[in-house]
Amino acid sequence: xxxxxLSIGRSGAKAARIALDVxxxxxxxxxxxxxxxxxxxxxxxASTGYFGTSRDVSLSGVRVSQIQRNADAFRQSEVRRTxxxxxxxxxxxxxxxxxxxxxxQSNAYSSVTDFMSALQQLKQNPTDTSLRASVLExxxxxxxxxxxxxxELDAVGNGLQFTANQGVTEVNRMAAELARTNxxxxxxxxxxxxxxxxxxxxxxxxxxxxxxxxxxxxxxxxGSVQVRLGGSGGALxxxxxxxxxxxxxxxxxxxxSFALGSAAVTLSGGSLAGQQQALSKxxxxxxxxxxxxxxxxxxxxxxxxxxxxxxxxPGAAIFSGTTAASFTLVAANGRKIATxxxxxxxxxxxxxxxxxxxxxxxxxxxxxAMDDIIFDISATVNGRKITRDALKxxxxxxxxxxxxxxxxDLDTExxxxxxxxxxxxxxGRVMQVATTLFDTLLNIR
Numbered sequence: 001x002x003x004x005x006l007s008i009g010r011s012g013a014k015a016a017r018i019a020l021d022v023x024x025x026x027x028x029x030x031x032x033x034x035x036x037x038x039x040x041x042x043x044x045x046a047s048t049g050y051f052g053t054s055r056d057v058s059l060s061g062v063r064v065s066q067i068q069r070n071a072d073a074f075r076q077s078e079v080r081r082t083x084x085x086x087x088x089x090x091x092x093x094x095x096x097x098x099x100x101x102x103x104x105q106s107n108a109y110s111s112v113t114d115f116m117s118a119l120q121q122l123k124q125n126p127t128d129t130s131l132r133a134s135v136l137e138x139x140x141x142x143x144x145x146x147x148x149x150x151x152e153l154d155a156v157g158n159g160l161q162f163t164a165n166q167g168v169t170e171v172n173r174m175a176a177e178l179a180r181t182n183x184x185x186x187x188x189x190x191x192x193x194x195x196x197x198x199x200x201x202x203x204x205x206x207x208x209x210x211x212x213x214x215x216x217x218x219x220x221x222x223g224s225v226q227v228r229l230g231g232s233g234g235a236l237x238x239x240x241x242x243x244x245x246x247x248x249x250x251x252x253x254x255x256x257s258f259a260l261g262s263a264a265v266t267l268s269g270g271s272l273a274g275q276q277q278a279l280s281k282x283x284x285x286x287x288x289x290x291x292x293x294x295x296x297x298x299x300x301x302x303x304x305x306x307x308x309x310x311x312x313x314p315g316a317a318i319f320s321g322t323t324a325a326s327f328t329l330v331a332a333n334g335r336k337i338a339t340x341x342x343x344x345x346x347x348x349x350x351x352x353x354x355x356x357x358x359x360x361x362x363x364x365x366x367x368x369a370m371d372d373i374i375f376d377i378s379a380t381v382n383g384r385k386i387t388r389d390a391l392k393x394x395x396x397x398x399x400x401x402x403x404x405x406x407x408x409d410l411d412t413e414x415x416x417x418x419x420x421x422x423x424x425x426x427x428g429r430v431m432q433v434a435t436t437l438f439d440t441l442l443n444i445r
Contacts, residue, residue: 005434011061012427034204084269089388095278102152132334214269235263307338307353312346
């Protein structure tokens, strides 16, 4: 006889104990992020009979063939992909909202309209020093709001760059940890508890990295993974036990680019891509604001130089600067505003040159240009919000599908506890019966 009741009962008790341990582990980690439910696969232990032909089978008990992770590679990939898209949209919207706030809260638009209104009021009495002082004060306020807007935009850019650099640091840290996990997976025994724990760690690291950039993965039979950053055509981030360092470069206009080693990386997902896109929009808005400031300086100074001020002198520069940050008022007082035509006497009430100044400003229409800048960023924010909300819905659906397949159901685990406990008790009863039978046989006289 190739097996006996004692060995069969012992194998059953051992298998039930392992299954109980797995169930207890599932219950203990039900709320642990990244944990994938395990299940014990049981199989019969059979051998050819001691007597008769090789086709005779003798059942010798049960064994745990493997500890399975109830994870679906496709669903995990979908969670990483949709999560990367959502993270990109979130980061971009956050950056764009800060840009919008920087422009709107500076009150640059209202300061431009106030300046143009002050010029219109001056036309009623060009020799009134209080009206001239009002024009100069509105001009000073306008330059101040442009400077504030420029400073706030710079602060937004610095914040986005800082956050992006932190993200790059995190990607490099997690990539190095994933490379170490790959090495440990190559040494782990198949279907062991160590291997399943390492696989959980691997998947968790992949999920975290995908929050910073879109990744493409290739899995080996031993569970190790090759990771490309920037999609399937991207450069290798992790290959076996080697992790390539991700670097970020900041251009003179504040935009950022990324590279793995010497290979440029184009990101379409993850928070790094969102911050990169927000920085690109920031550079465009900052450039538009600088262009507007420079145009106001050129238009006003050119028109003022063509006339005579209140003292009969040729008109001097009112503003200086070529960007919003350098946009400043240089006129000492309101008498420097050249309202009269060139060559007019001091104290002239002529408004020929003031009309020319207003006509030049109306042609450029800085108020409309400023409004266009505000509308541009506001429309972009609203559009990106709609995209973000749609992507979040898709991402939540993917997470729900994965959780239904790999998450821990406490009701199911409670049933398994009872089932495996009864199996353990039944196996103990088998060993008890076997002992009683042997004792009875030994006591036969």
